[in-house]
Amino acid sequence: xxxxxxxxxxxxxxxxxxxxxxxxxxxxxxxxxxxxxxxxxxxxxxxxxxxxxxxxxxxxxxxxxxxxxxxxxxxxxxxxxxxxxxxxxxxxxxxxxxxxxxxxxxxxxxxxxxxxxxxxxxxxxxxxxxxxxxxxxxxxxxxxxxxxxxxxxxxxxxxxxxxxxxxxxxxxxxxxxxxxxxxxxxxxxxxxxxxxxxxxxxxx
Numbered sequence: 001x002x003x004x005x006x007x008x009x010x011x012x013x014x015x016x017x018x019x020x021x022x023x024x025x026x027x028x029x030x031x032x033x034x035x036x037x038x039x040x041x042x043x044x045x046x047x048x049x050x051x052x053x054x055x056x057x058x059x060x061x062x063x064x065x066x067x068x069x070x071x072x073x074x075x076x077x078x079x080x081x082x083x084x085x086x087x088x089x090x091x092x093x094x095x096x097x098x099x100x101x102x103x104x105x106x107x108x109x110x111x112x113x114x115x116x117x118x119x120x121x122x123x124x125x126x127x128x129x130x131x132x133x134x135x136x137x138x139x140x141x142x143x144x145x146x147x148x149x150x151x152x153x154x155x156x157x158x159x160x161x162x163x164x165x166x167x168x169x170x171x172x173x174x175x176x177x178x179x180x181x182x183x184x185x186x187x188x189x190x191x192x193x194x195x196x197x198x199x200x201x202x203x204x
Contacts, residue, residue, distance in 0.1 A: 078155045079194040080129065085120040088129040092189055093117075095149070095156065096133060103137070103144040109182075110137030110145065118188075130190040135183075136166075142183050154191060161187040 082088040093115055104110035114134040121128040137145065142163070149156050164184040 078192070079126070080154050080191045082193065085127060085129050085193065088191065088193055089117045089120075089131060092129060092131045092156070092191060095152070096131065096189060099145050099148040099152075100135065100137075102148065103141045110135060110141035120193075126195065127193040128190055129193060130188050133185075133187055133189050135185040137185060138182055142185055146187075149189060156189060156191045159188040159190065161185075 080088045080091060082091050096112065096115060100107070100110055100112055112133070113136055114132070116132040118130040118132060121130070135142070135145065146158060146161075150158055162185070166182050166184055
């Protein structure tokens with residue numbers, strides 16, 4: 001290879017090196033990287049737009065479900081309407097007696113053995129009114145009583161449920177023993193009072 005050709009190849013190599021250095025220093029950080037970042041942001045925005053469109057398409061259905069839920073909650077208030085804990089306790093006892101009477105008219109196969117009001121608890125955000133209950137009932141009547149208490153209005157709750165199976169038991173009100181077995185059921189029946197003030201009761 002002659003000296004002239006070698007010089008041309010050397011010059012070409014130097015030119016390519018300079019161009020590569022210029023790209024690395026000037027073009028890549030100032031153009032290529034920003035364009036890649038821009039492409040990534042565009043892709044992210046497009047995905048977000050697709051999600052928003054999907055949510056907007058579901059908005060009508062969500063609003064309908066929220067309206068139905070609000071209507072059900074309005075028909076089934078969560079708080080007890082009584083003005084104080086004493087009245088609420090009396091309402092709990094009356095509700096219990098009514099439910100047991102409906103499940104077993106005349107207390108032939110289900111009856112209340114004991115009902116003991118507890119001191120209202122204010123440790124929770126709302127005042128909790130509780131009655132300790134003990135029943136002796138047949139199995140179907142027990143299921144009916146528990147379901148009616150928890151599914152009624154206002155919302156009542158059952159806690160500390162304890163059920164013992166008896167081989168023989170005296171059905172309350174019958175004065176005679178039953179040989180088909182029964183259940184000795186104890187639990188806490190409780191509900192909540194709203195915050196003090198008529199506005200709080202109306203808000204619930």
